[in-house]
Amino acid sequence: MVKGNWALFEEDFWSINTILQNLIHTSSAKSVMLIDKTGQLISSIGEPPGFDVTSFASLSAADFAANQQLALMVGEADFATLVHQGANESLYLSMIANRVILVVLFDRKTSLGLVRLKARRSGEELLSVLNRLFDKLQYKNEELSGTTLGAEFAAEAESEIDSLFQD
Amino acid sequence: MSLINYSSREINCKIVYYGPGLCGKTTNLQHIYSRVPQETRGKMISLATEMDRTLFFDFLPLELGQIRGFRTRFHLYTVPGQVYYNASRKLILKGVDGIVFVADSQIDRFEANIESYMNMLDNLTEHDLNLEKIPFVMQYNKRDLPRVVPVDDLERELNPRKAPYFEAVALKGSGVFDTLKVACKLVLKTLG
Numbered sequence: 001m002v003k004g005n006w007a008l009f010e011e012d013f014w015s016i017n018t019i020l021q022n023l024i025h026t027s028s029a030k031s032v033m034l035i036d037k038t039g040q041l042i043s044s045i046g047e048p049p050g051f052d053v054t055s056f057a058s059l060s061a062a063d064f065a066a067n068q069q070l071a072l073m074v075g076e077a078d079f080a081t082l083v084h085q086g087a088n089e090s091l092y093l094s095m096i097a098n099r100v101i102l103v104v105l106f107d108r109k110t111s112l113g114l115v116r117l118k119a120r121r122s123g124e125e126l127l128s129v130l131n132r133l134f135d136k137l138q139y140k141n142e143e144l145s146g147t148t149l150g151a152e153f154a155a156e157a158e159s160e161i162d163s164l165f166q167d
Numbered sequence: 168m169s170l171i172n173y174s175s176r177e178i179n180c181k182i183v184y185y186g187p188g189l190c191g192k193t194t195n196l197q198h199i200y201s202r203v204p205q206e207t208r209g210k211m212i213s214l215a216t217e218m219d220r221t222l223f224f225d226f227l228p229l230e231l232g233q234i235r236g237f238r239t240r241f242h243l244y245t246v247p248g249q250v251y252y253n254a255s256r257k258l259i260l261k262g263v264d265g266i267v268f269v270a271d272s273q274i275d276r277f278e279a280n281i282e283s284y285m286n287m288l289d290n291l292t293e294h295d296l297n298l299e300k301i302p303f304v305m306q307y308n309k310r311d312l313p314r315v316v317p318v319d320d321l322e323r324e325l326n327p328r329k330a331p332y333f334e335a336v337a338l339k340g341s342g343v344f345d346t347l348k349v350a351c352k353l354v355l356k357t358l359g
Contacts, residue, residue: 014174040242054240055210055226062259149358164229167202
């Protein structure tokens with residue numbers, strides 16, 4: 001990897017999680033997720049959700065992507081945030097650095113206004129962590145490639161694929 | 168776009184099944200879902216119409232388990248094949264790590280295959296992606312039907328770059344795992 005895709009390293013992961021923890025605490029949300037815009041879950045903090053988080057991440061990304069296209073159709077560059085309000089549970093989604101989606105799951109213990117306010121602040125903090133990470137990926141590709149997976153990983157993965165994926 | 172998380176030690180890769188309407192993309196995923204061990208597969212999501220035609224995508228996460236300390240996952244997606252859902256197809260290709268093109272071998276679907284293949288190239292270009300650089304596997308599906316195009320002809324029209332190909336009958340499962348295995352292995356090679 002690190003060849004134009006992206007990787008998340010220990011220090012960045014913990015910086016991100018600290019921001020997400022803080023967001024949970026200050027907004028009284030139930031849980032917070034950070035999702036790559038292609039639908040891959042980066043981190044999930046807070047009350048463990050009672051649903052399949054992987055599917056949730058994929059659907060959130062699709063939701064955002066579809067809404068972005070709708071925005072273009074009505075002459076907007078994007079819809080930077082989305083809100084889905086239910087009778088009990090609600091979702092606030094916001095795109096950061098045009099690359100990751102911050103999802104806040106909250107219930108009636110808090111309000112959309114508070115969630116929006118705190119999520120916006122956390123979004124700014126996340127932006128600086130992510131920009132640092134993307135710079136690192138962009139400028140240190142060669143250095144980082146030495147630390148990656150290697151031939152043994154590929155060989156082991158191939159044998160796992162052969163044993164799992166069969167009729 | 169594969170994502171490697173060195174902290175939680177996870178690797179996620181995205182493979183997209185592309186092809187014309189009713190070629191068998193969803194059937195491929197359904198067969199995989201029905202045959203892999205329960206602990207390997209996640210929940211399969213299908214955003215489909217009431218007539219079971221894919222509206223947005225199908226999604227199936229597969230987990231290889233721990234490979235040298237990394238939880239390795241493949242996320243399989245299908246695109247909606249019908250021509251007028253192109254906006255959705257384009258979105259799903261975003262961040263793709265590998266593509267399986269499912270061609271319908273029937274003679275009367277020959278043009279539809281070509282149209283879908285060209286559409287895939289156009290959509291990749293819009294994402295600044297080039298098929299030459301993406302792990303790609305071709306699957307010639309429905310080989311059990313009576314009026315099918317010879318594989319050589321399909322190869323000539325649809326697979327000029329000579330990517331690996333498999334003949335399949337997805338409804339019965341034949342060729343489905345051969346296709347998936349090669350697609351996954353090609354994707355992993357790009358990570359190494």
